Amino acid sequence: MKDTLGVLLAGGAGERLFPLTRDRAKPAVPFAGNYRIIDITLSNCINSDLRKVYILTQYKALSLNRHIREGWTSVVAHELGEFIEILPPMQRVSPNWYMGTADAVYQNIYSIGAEQPKHVLILSGDHIYKMDYGKMLQQHLDSGADVTLATLPIDPSEVSRFGVVEVARSGEVIGFQEKPKTTELRSPFNPTMVDASMGIYLFNTDVLLPALIKDAEDPGSKHDFGHNILPGLLGKYKMYAYNFVDENQQDALYWRDVGTLEAYFEANMDVASVSPIFNLYDKNWPMRTRVRQYPPAKFVFGEPGRTGMAINSIVSAGCIVSGALVRNSVLSQDVRVNSYTEVDSSIIFSHVNIGRHCRIRRAIIDRDVHIPEGTVIGYDQNEDRRNYFVTPSGLTVVTRDYSLYENPVAADFLQPL
16 A cells, blocks of 8 residues: 555535535534544545545535644654645646546545655545555456446446446446446356445556546546546556445445435444444444543433433534433534533534523534533424424424524524524
8 A cells, every 4th residue: 555645635615514514624624423434435545544535625624634734644654655635626627626426536646646656545534434555556456457437336227327337347447437326237156246346546656647637638627537538548448347245244235325404414324233234333444533531521400300320322523412312313522511401312512502402303403512501303394394493304403603693583584594
């Protein structure tokens, strides 16, 4: 991996995670209490011994930049030439912001060339999975490939959400279908499944850079790896699929695109469950993040009807559950849940104060929100829509501008954006 440069794409606007992405980049959205979404991919990099990583940012990147600076730049040995470095749009080769995944990499072509890597690994910062990129590199070298893309078996009913890869029995890629409504393709390794692209691409540098330059000169291109770069290289270079090997050590493969509020919610509910599919407690594959200095979590009061208790939940440092009941939920750092309140199946971001006698169910509460005493959320969707953002599936998202604390008359005029 010493000759491999990681390029982590973290500049997407994350519209489908709105309103959580209104003020932050998608990879900076909290996950599983202590973490940010980007921590999962960065942990994969460190666990794979990939120690040279560029992070390409763009939209609303302040909190993401701070998180990387305070939590990740010191993980690697700078004196050995290792780095985890943020690259914002510099407009060095174009007057535009990033116009696609390929254009984002192309606009940083001088930074890539300066490192003179033999291989470039393109990654995404918004997926939840465990993967040893070293195994992918080893197959890439053993096969003599110019390009290797990671694939995942999916059910044929899901193909409209993915780029579908046609793979020969030898593992060579012989075709693409970008998010087809249906497909007759089947995986040669599992005839009941379809091979889908995971958005993880490993290139020989001498193949990638000319392809990016050629794509940048094409005015009709979408400047996207899946739409343009990979199809343009197909048949001209040796391209192989790497069948995803899951380091999560479960019976079923675990890879989640948490790009929608519902998918994000379900992934968090999984890690809080009794037997989560995604194991955060595996010492052989540790998950890292920025460590904040908070006191230990505390649970107080044990009177009938006023017992501080959390069941099947993640409770982070600095939290106080004071005579309240928390079930099936994820609490980030520095959350206060006050007496006689019930929180069920919810995600609470950091620095949230929930008043007494509240009832909250199937909600995501953004950071720095104060929930007034007696508030009920998640039990009446029509009422919730007057004050908060509610998804079609009935998931309620509470942000600071929707909070009744921030605007006492918000219920009279605020509507979801």
